[in-house]
Amino acid sequence: MTQRTPEYRVAELAEAAGIAVRTVRYYQERGLLDAPRRQGRHAFYNHTHLERLRLIADLLARGHSLEGIADLLTSAEHGGGVSELLGFESAAAQAWGDGEVTIDFEQMLTRFGEQATPQAITEAVALGYLRIEEDRFVYSSARLLEAATALVATGIPLRSILALSWELEAAFDRMAFAFVQEFRIHLLGQVLEDPSPQRLHELAGTITELRPAVRQVADELLARAMDRRIHADLPEISQQLSQAAGGDPAHRGDTAAPT
Structure with a gap:
């Protein structure tokens, strides 16, 4: 039946x-x-x-x-492939960052102490790093939270980290724009000429495969830039350390003994 x-x-x-x-x-x-x-x-x-x-x-x-x-x-x-389009969108929209993490105010103070001021919290919210849900703080990235905690623990003020974050966000926005433009020109352009379900499916796979390569490029370019910056500043840093260790009063701020 x-x-x-x-x-x-x-x-x-x-x-x-x-x-x-x-x-x-x-x-x-x-x-x-x-x-x-x-x-x-x-x-x-x-x-x-x-x-x-x-x-x-x-x-x-x-x-x-x-x-x-x-x-x-x-x-x-x-005959168009809506399911393939959704598959492509899912692959393209998959988050690049790691997962969120939630802490309470006591945990916030344990990490940042008195530096967790209302102004700092407001700035973190404006950056998109943090949102407040009732009495909980939800960080958009567990790794960023751990990195900020480590930097503050070394003595770098939280306010300086947040100020630097604005510059880094702008720099990485430009990098992301450049990568997406290359994708649109060289990969999307080919599919637009033949937007078949098969090509959409292949494009979704390409997006997934490209993720590790893009992150590797970003990581390596930052490493190279850090190498250049450190090598450029290292002689001056060494001189400052040498002068401080040698007791140069001009660099220690001491007053020379009268003769």
Whole structure:
């Protein structure tokens, strides 16, 4: 005996999709949702309608407009690969940083002491490193939190670390822009000439494969820059250390003994 596919009234469909009834009807008016099966005065929707609503919600969450979604759905009806596009978006949007970490105020004080001032916390929030949830502090990156803790422990003030962070954010924004531009010119451009599902699938794989290489380049370029900076400053640093160790009063701030 063939089992009948479950059907939904409009209110049941809206509840299953987590949206309002008026939204279901609006999507129908926009042509985003197929017409239901009608039996007399009643309309019945099936699992296909529910999956379409979930797909629309997913695309909206990814930043697509309803106009763009309509184009994607039309493309899908003509053999376009919406699932491949979603796969590409998932690969491209996967976070590059590590996971969040949550600490309480006592833990904050243990790490930063009196340097965890309201001004410092406000600046960390502005940088996007921190958000406050009730009585908890959520850091966007466990590694950045550990790095800041280590730097403060060596004697570098937290306010200086936050000031430096603005410069580093700007520098890495420029680096990220350059990498994305190269991707758009040399990889995306080829797929736009033949936007088949297979090419989209391959592009998603390429994005995943490129991640370690991009991070390796960034790490190595920073290492090379640090080498250059240290070699440039090392003679002066050595001289300062030598003069301080030799007791040069001009560099210790001591007063010379009268003759």
